[in-house]
Amino acid sequence: MNIKFKITSLFILLGSILFAQNLENSLLWKIEDPQQEKTSYLFGTMHAGCELELGNQLKETLMNSELLLLEINLNDPGVNQEMASQMFMGKGRNLGNLMSKEDYDLVLNFLHPRLAKQGLDLEFIKKIKPIYLSVMLIPSLFDCDQVTAYDLLLAKFAQQIGIDQAGLETVEDQLRVFESIPLKKQAQMLVGSARDDGKSDQKQMLAMAHAYQERDLNRLSEIANEDKGLFIEYEDEILIKRNKNWIPIIKKQMTEFSIFIGVGAIHLVGEQGLINLLRKEGYEVTAMN
Numbered sequence: 613m614n615i616k617f618k619i620t621s622l623f624i625l626l627g628s629i630l631f632a633q634n635l636e637n638s639l640l641w642k643i644e645d646p647q648q649e650k651t652s653y654l655f656g657t658m659h660a661g662c663e664l665e666l667g668n669q670l671k672e673t674l675m676n677s678e679l680l681l682l683e684i685n686l687n688d689p690g691v692n693q694e695m696a697s698q699m700f701m702g703k704g705r706n707l708g709n710l711m712s713k714e715d716y717d718l719v720l721n722f723l724h725p726r727l728a729k730q731g732l733d734l735e736f737i738k739k740i741k742p743i744y745l746s747v748m749l750i751p752s753l754f755d756c757d758q759v760t761a762y763d764l765l766l767a768k769f770a771q772q773i774g775i776d777q778a779g780l781e782t783v784e785d786q787l788r789v790f791e792s793i794p795l796k797k798q799a800q801m802l803v804g805s806a807r808d809d810g811k812s813d814q815k816q817m818l819a820m821a822h823a824y825q826e827r828d829l830n831r832l833s834e835i836a837n838e839d840k841g842l843f844i845e846y847e848d849e850i851l852i853k854r855n856k857n858w859i860p861i862i863k864k865q866m867t868e869f870s871i872f873i874g875v876g877a878i879h880l881v882g883e884q885g886l887i888n889l890l891r892k893e894g895y896e897v898t899a900m901n
Contacts, residue, residue, distance in 0.1 A: 637827045638899035639877060640673065641887060643866070645895055650870045653677060654886060654897065656877030657763050658824050660817075662756035666765050669901060677872035680770040681865060682763050684786055685779035687771060694783040699744045701795065706738040710799035715806075722806035726752040742798035743790050746805065753814045754821075766874045778865070780858045780875070792849050824877060827901065833881040852884045859889050 643652040653673050658664065666674075674680065701709075708716045724734050727748055737745065751759045770777055805813050816835065823831040858875075865871050873886075880887050890897050 635829045635881060635887065636899040637829070638901050639824070639827050639829070640669065640900040641880070642898050642900050643873075643890060643895050644898075645866065648867070650866065652866050652869075652871045652873065653900075654873045654875075654880065654890075655762075655766075656824075656829065656880045657761065657766070657874045658821070659761045659763060659876055660750050660754070660759055662754050662821070663758045664760050664762055664765060666762075666769055670766075671769060673900075674766065674769060674775065674872050675773055676870070677775060678869040679865060679871045680766060680775055680777045681780060681862070681871050681873045682767060682777065683780055683875050684783055685777055686764060686767040687777050688779070688783070695787065698787050698790070699741060700739050701741055705795075707742065707799065707802075708738070710742065710796050711803055715803045719802055719806045722809065723749070726810075741790070741795060742802040743793060746798075746802055749805070749810065749813070750817070752810065753817045763874055766872075770872075775872075780861055780873075781854065789849050789854075829877060829881045832877055836878055851879060855879055855884055855886055855889060858886065859893065862886075862890070863893065 639656045641654040643654055655670065655673075707719060711719065720734065720737070723737055723745060727737055727745070730748065730751070732748070740748075767777060819835050820832055823835060862871070862873060875886065879885060882888065887897050
């Protein structure tokens, strides 16, 4: 599986407690500035899903845009190398240093059969940071042959039709979110998944996927809110700060181009979501489907 997909997939799992905000059932939104003629678009992506494909509306909207703006620029040739360089614990550390012997055996028995299907052997698995292992488990949560991400499909189509691409943040920015979470806390999440054989993770992922298919951002937010797990204390780093950091970049790009913004759907909702933040900046943001 493409390493870019593995990394971007994580952010659909990092549920957030956001302020409630009712939104129309739509994943695609039009952004208009009363002071300018250019129209831009905001699309909530699914970072992992079964046999996803771009519909005609998405393709036509992207073809009418001048720039694709994703969370990171997936066409950057250095993306894979930078991501891979951060995956390992290093300094002789492995999973066994982060948990009890009993939990270590449980986690390895949980991980190995699932990740062996991706060509990863046990010695390799032991050296990877727990949070990346959680990402690598995502395909096992779906009952289908082809798990992909809308972000990758958008990047591929934009390349095909010759539209420039850029990122709202660098790979380093995105990985910094991971690094802010201590390894032992990452390990706690992994142990929790192993103890119930991944059933809770799968239930949440499939519920989010269903809400996404229904274009129901409100339900998607509710499901995320039901997760009272490890990442609640990192909400500010995972979502709120990133959303606020993106607004000046989006505003600047919209003064020059008609842009198509693709970010994880959870970034759209709530008081601190992109839709509300853009409206506060004076933009008209309206549902398109």
